[in-house]
Amino acid sequence: MDISKEKLEWMYTTMYRIRRFEETMLEQTFKGNSMGVTHPSDGQEAPPTGICAHLTEKDWIGSTHRGHGHCIAKGLDTSAMMAEIMGKATGQCGGKGGSMHIADFSKGMLGANAIVGASIPLAVGAALTAKYKGIENESVGVSFFGDGASSQGVLHESMNLASVWKLPVIFACENNGYAEATPAWYAVSASDIASRAEGYGMPGVVVDGMDVFAVYDAAGEAIARARAGEGPTFLELKTYRYHGHFHADDPKKYRKPEEEQFYLDKDPIKHFEATVTKQKLMSAKQLKAIRDAVEQEMLDAVEFGMNSPMPDASALYDDVYINYSNPIQGLR
Amino acid sequence: MDISKEKLEWMYTTMYRIRRFEETMLEQTFKGNSMGVTHPSDGQEAPPTGICAHLTEKDWIGSTHRGHGHCIAKGLDTSAMMAEIMGKATGQCGGKGGSMHIADFSKGMLGANAIVGASIPLAVGAALTAKYKGIENESVGVSFFGDGASSQGVLHESMNLASVWKLPVIFACENNGYAEATPAWYAVSASDIASRAEGYGMPGVVVDGMDVFAVYDAAGEAIARARAGEGPTFLELKTYRYHGHFHADDPKKYRKPEEEQFYLDKDPIKHFEATVTKQKLMSAKQLKAIRDAVEQEMLDAVEFGMNSPMPDASALYDDVYINYSNPIQGLR
Amino acid sequence: MTTSQANNPLGPGYDGVPGKELRFRDVFRDTLRAEMIRDEDVFLMGEDISGGFDKDTKEPLDAWGGPFAATKGLVQEFGPERIRDAPISEAGFVGAAIGSALTGLRPVVDLMYFDFVTVAFDQLLSNAAKSRYMFGGQTRVPLTLFARSGAGTGHAAQHSESFYSMLAHIPGLKVVVPSDPYSVKGLLAAAIRDDDPVFLVNDKKLINLTGFVPDEDYVIELGKGRYLRRGTDVTLVGMSYTSIACQKAADQLAEIGIDAEVIDMMSLSPFDEDILIESVAKTHNVVIVDEDTPRASMASEFAAVIADKAFDHLDAPVKRVTAPHSPVPYNRDLEIAYMPQPEDVVRTVRKLLGHE
Amino acid sequence: MTTSQANNPLGPGYDGVPGKELRFRDVFRDTLRAEMIRDEDVFLMGEDISGGFDKDTKEPLDAWGGPFAATKGLVQEFGPERIRDAPISEAGFVGAAIGSALTGLRPVVDLMYFDFVTVAFDQLLSNAAKSRYMFGGQTRVPLTLFARSGAGTGHAAQHSESFYSMLAHIPGLKVVVPSDPYSVKGLLAAAIRDDDPVFLVNDKKLINLTGFVPDEDYVIELGKGRYLRRGTDVTLVGMSYTSIACQKAADQLAEIGIDAEVIDMMSLSPFDEDILIESVAKTHNVVIVDEDTPRASMASEFAAVIADKAFDHLDAPVKRVTAPHSPVPYNRDLEIAYMPQPEDVVRTVRKLLGHE
Ligand SMILES: Cc1ncc(C[n+]2csc(CCOP(=O)(O)OP(=O)(O)O)c2C)c(N)n1
Ligand SMILES: Cc1ncc(C[n+]2csc(CCOP(=O)(O)OP(=O)(O)O)c2C)c(N)n1
């Protein structure tokens, strides 16, 4: 395997961190410590991990309502994320965004976005900035979105724009088979969404999105192309979400047990563990040490969130504008 | 040739009518008798003619800013069209729509539409009505749009919907090589727009849009498929507009003379004449009789338009709603 | 129903009629069902309204009962042709709904969250609202749309909008805002039977509310408001959920001796100018309460109409209590502060009447 | 510039400064050019702004000088990277512009006709306007957009909109409406230099207007109005092209002995509450003139602010002269009747002042 030890450690840490973050977040949600709706991404750890393994803070990603995995893979702090979900002043967005709007511009993370499809052109715009500044080699744009989002017109507009303008963009479609309860086989008129890429003058690649090594390889090629100024690539990552659409959804109402089991058997974390131990790239002890560190990190994140203060009442009126000092406080 | 005499006559009449309507309309526009902007479609006679040759008044078409040809091929009255462009009460829309909004619901014409791409889903909706009522065999939807419109997201949404719902729709893309001054080679990331159809689970066919017989054949197949309940088809009709984008535009500023000549040499009307006379399907005399009738029709249309009254001042407030009797007249 | 007779919050003729206490969401679903039975050209369209499909049988599963359970059970009863599940393509399927309305059907579109209107905005404004006018009256667009608005559920900036004023701004589109089980039954039925496009905005906070609903079939005339409470000292104007905030405020005001009249606008476009003028002519004071953001809003519009047509009746400035000019924040405390609360209304009234 | 000093229609400090009589469209182009020279992060994006490309050389042709010739010559000067021609994908390229603004550039988007805003509406409302707030202030969106509004050119229902009130309704977005060559220079420069998203609405009827423009570099503070004429009997409030209608009306009123004050709002969001109140405090009468349709419009908003904050100064009802609540008709006579004309303003003022 052509992946450095550090990278392997990073990949395992990242996937395990995503998994445990979602589980911890759900626990906190059910305890009533989240202030709103949350969409867990456990099961889908491989796509953000395999892709972001190639990125630095100068690269940009756009994300969705199911964005925690993207955030973590892009290096966001899990304590600030947890605090955000708890609506605290110390949260990633000061408690004003919540789970569906976590962003960190210092890390190259353009924000989770709760309008399906709406973040796709933002990543195209980030790539445009890179091209404009002549730094494509160090700054590409990656747009994460789902199978459901593939039906939004703005995806197609974005693909055409990226191709016409030859921008360094990766369209990373996480096809988890469902948009809410609606199966992709019903809503998507192509057997592989990636098959649409050709009509937009770019390569379209179908990838096993439960296998982080497969994702890593495909993403590596796509990102190298982008950095070399060769334009966009479309990746369709076939994956699965273990939980329901949002925290309170029971997916058993619309998914078959066999199907769920099929993907559980392909669990990306177990697959990683089996691969690296078999190939003697990492020891069981090493893996355990990583897991332990992540467990502690989660305890810390919850504690940080719980102990953090609420935002100031004045935050309601702040940051509507930068250059506008006279907020309109509801005309009361 | 497998086309009835009546149909051939209709085709020639229709193409010549479109050609002469546009020329007459331009004349009237330059005389100051049009009240607004007009987009002539001469040169593009084959697509509407070859397609609408298969349609009846129960079939529906959606159209664009460049819609006169579609209207005429769908059987609209040229006098009412001319009067509309002149803004008269006798116009197709009572003078309230103008060139970009000519519609005739009694003829299955859903309206020209001045928002590029916006009429595409309307034809999908008409096809949905047909399927809902179980009359696909006698009522299909045809959406006419340009190469420029192919970049609008709503086209892709419409294609996916039509395919997922298996609706009797024809996507008729009139690729005339330009959107305003912008060449399709710049703005469209596919060499053939029709190549995108496959990704939406439908056939995509490239057709010589200067040859009405080629259009007729391809459209016949597509419409037969639709009537048989086999779902949508995408036709890309490679065609050319002889005039500028709108009445006052000089296309020589952005098109090469050789290119213009190439298409003039393929003129759809001349091609038709050559074919039918060579194959002895119609005589020169017959053709001339049709042309003469059309010339008279144009004189009549202009006279009708010029002699028609202006709409009543009250028309300003009518038909904002049906069931709402209290117009808000500008709060003056 | 003429507003001047309406002494009963339900409207005239509803005193002592048979009916039940029902939940808003159940009334909503039952009304959809009744309209689908009444007219077979009525059908529903929206994302997830069949709640998934069985992989093997391809049968709809109704796993969720549609967004907010608004269509629960309907797909089993009417089948997938009349409960048409749509991919996530709001512009496309709203456009298709308009096309079907132009060709003889009566589509009802579930847009899920109100915020998603923006994605289909062009189809709504350029096609649904304009077709009749720009085509010279030769067609009609009997389309109904509905979606859930409002803050208060921790959905943050992109799932909590109340910008119905932007829809009411659009000539050709009608907009209604039910505020209880009674009004949603009459307004939804009226919307579906109306031959113009109508948008029904449904505040999330109303969904589990219960209230008395007559058994009989009835419609509420589009464009009419109603009195929820009669009073003499000040007029409180509510719409959608703020009608409830106004009633609570009126209760609190009564305790301190201020007799407030409460109007529930029910329709935003067209809207009932007469009821506003009639009430202000009596009370001489008015506070308009709106969860939408303030600029160029329906609160502004009502204020403007009063400042023009009821000017001579006014004893004091026309007041608005609205959301701030900001997106909706996530944090619960901020979100509560964002929404106009009964206490905000009470405070404003006391200041207005010099009762401090 | 504080409004109370502004006795010169250009604003204070502009008496006797060097300048020229220029055409609106030329000033517009020259300002774009100056801002692009000033800051190399500024670039333009839009359909047809390079005016086609040569098939062989792939060089831009600038055949049209962009829509309405707003970018004439710029592509030759700055090249296709900074004059970025876009396919017809308003949602996509406005989204891309937002993305570039979030990552360090200062995009300026030409949306051609104002009506096309609807196609990109979600990107504007959900992303451009909300990003700063919902991400807790960690980013900025230095995006400028412009488009041509207004009736009067025979473009009919889908190319003649003036619904800027819907944009001004949106928290997080700023909206400016120049009314002459002087104001377009100062407002466009200010918009491009501002770190918030700003929409500049440009009435088509202004494009060939000429007026005095100072040579020097200047910006007009966003959110400020100005007096175009001082008077004592009635305040006429204009915005965009209606500021010109108001001036003409004031001339006609002067002839019959009515001394009107004319305010040009220049900015719709934020807007200048102070100038409205100051003027009404003096004249006690006000007519707001707006080509947008009336419901939940900026005319309503200004009326509402006056009915609240200048109530005690009012001698008469607050009047609005607006377009009717209808789409824009094609026929020329109807179109002229659609737009508020000076005569409509004069008639309204005479009625208001009992001068009939
Ligand atoms: C424009 C818009 N329409 C609908 C929704 C409601 N919604 C939220 S998530 C979702 C499903 C998205 O499916 P997919 O893109 O596959 O992402 P996944 O949830 O599977 O990660 C829907 C319909 C939305 N948020 N935005
Ligand atoms: C949404 C929208 N964007 C832009 C325009 C301006 N516009 C009118 S026609 C046109 C070009 C359309 O090109 P195409 O679809 O190829 O049709 P053609 O004019 O060639 O018939 C453009 C950009 C518009 N009317 N609507």
Ligand SMILES: [Mg+2]
């Ligand atoms: Mg999915």
Ligand SMILES: [Mg+2]
């Ligand atoms: Mg074209």
